[in-house]
Amino acid sequence: xxxxxxxYQLTDKDFxxxxxxxxxxxxxxxxxxxMQSTGYLYTILPxxxxxxxxxxxxxxxxxxxxTQFFNTSNFFNTIITGIDLAIQENxxxxxxxxxxxxxxxxxxxxxxxxxxxxxxxxxxxFGALAASMAAQGNPIGVIIWIAASIAICVxxxxxxxxxxxxxxxxxxxxxxxxxxxxxxxxxxxxxMVGSLVATTxxxxxxxxxxxxxxxxxxxxNLDMIIPKLIPVLLVGFVYWLLGKKKMTSTKAILIVLVxxxxxxxxxxxxxx
Numbered sequence: 269x270x271x272x273x274x275x276y277q278l279t280d281k282d283f284x285x286x287x288x289x290x291x292x293x294x295x296x297x298x299x300x301x302x303m304q305s306t307g308y309l310y311t312i313l314p315x316x317x318x319x320x321x322x323x324x325x326x327x328x329x330x331x332x333x334x335t336q337f338f339n340t341s342n343f344f345n346t347i348i349t350g351i352d353l354a355i356q357e358n359x360x361x362x363x364x365x366x367x368x369x370x371x372x373x374x375x376x377x378x379x380x381x382x383x384x385x386x387x388x389x390x391x392x393x394f395g396a397l398a399a400s401m402a403a404q405g406n407p408i409g410v411i412i413w414i415a416a417s418i419a420i421c422v423x424x425x426x427x428x429x430x431x432x433x434x435x436x437x438x439x440x441x442x443x444x445x446x447x448x449x450x451x452x453x454x455x456x457x458x459x460m461v462g463s464l465v466a467t468t469x470x471x472x473x474x475x476x477x478x479x480x481x482x483x484x485x486x487x488x489n490l491d492m493i494i495p496k497l498i499p500v501l502l503v504g505f506v507y508w509l510l511g512k513k514k515m516t517s518t519k520a521i522l523i524v525l526v527x528x529x530x531x532x533x534x535x536x537x538x539x540x
Contacts, residue, residue: 303339340375341382350431469499474538
């Protein structure tokens with residue numbers, strides 16, 4: 269077995285092929301034993317064959333190394349792929365240990381950051397905004413949702429070449445930036461959740477007790493103290509339910525539906 273450095277360098281055609289395979293086939297080989305490992309190898313196999321040559325001992329060694337356990341965010345996986353290929357292009361099969369360490373070290377943090385931002389935060393914010401506008405008959409809501417999805421795909425498409433050019437230096441360069449982005453996204457998410465609670469949960473106190481000839485408007489008194497208090501309490505109640513053992517989101521929804529119907533029938537709650 270030779271450890272000479274490969275002479276092949278990736279081209280634009282290679283980057284496009286990797287991105288297509290990543291977008292449409294990365295999860296096709298998912299399994300409980302090694303999760304995304306086969307999809308990862310499928311994504312870069314044509315390039316590995318060009319780097320090491322078909323049926324070479326180096327290719328067999330690298331393929332075996334690339335099918336080790338791997339699981340990370342679909343939105344950040346090509347960053348690892350780009351660094352991986354840059355190492356192998358420069359060091360050949362001798363860089364297999366470096367590649368393994370790189371994948372093990374990055375797949376966990378990237379899974380947490382990528383899934384929290386791109387699989388949870390962005391769909392929640394833009395989905396709620398689009399749904400709210402669509403419910404009011406505004407077609408811009410649909411455009412916003414489509415634009416957000418396209419922007420995510422463009423981000424995934426461009427990060428491969430960026431990571432490939434930066435190589436291993438990207439790991440240290442991006443660490444502080446990723447932490448800052450995550451903190452900013454968390455603050456934005458909390459802000460948006462608060463805004464959505466106030467604008468989309470439209471319930472109020474309908475009960476107005478009579479004291480002699482005076483009618484007490486409970487809702488107006490609550491708005492003078494804390495506006496939108498009832499929506500906040502409802503959201504807090506749902507969070508409390510979801511924190512219970514054996515409580516699922518389906519059960520929580522049913523409980524809220526039953527309570528709202530019952531309290532609405534008794535004249536305690538009403539829609540704004």
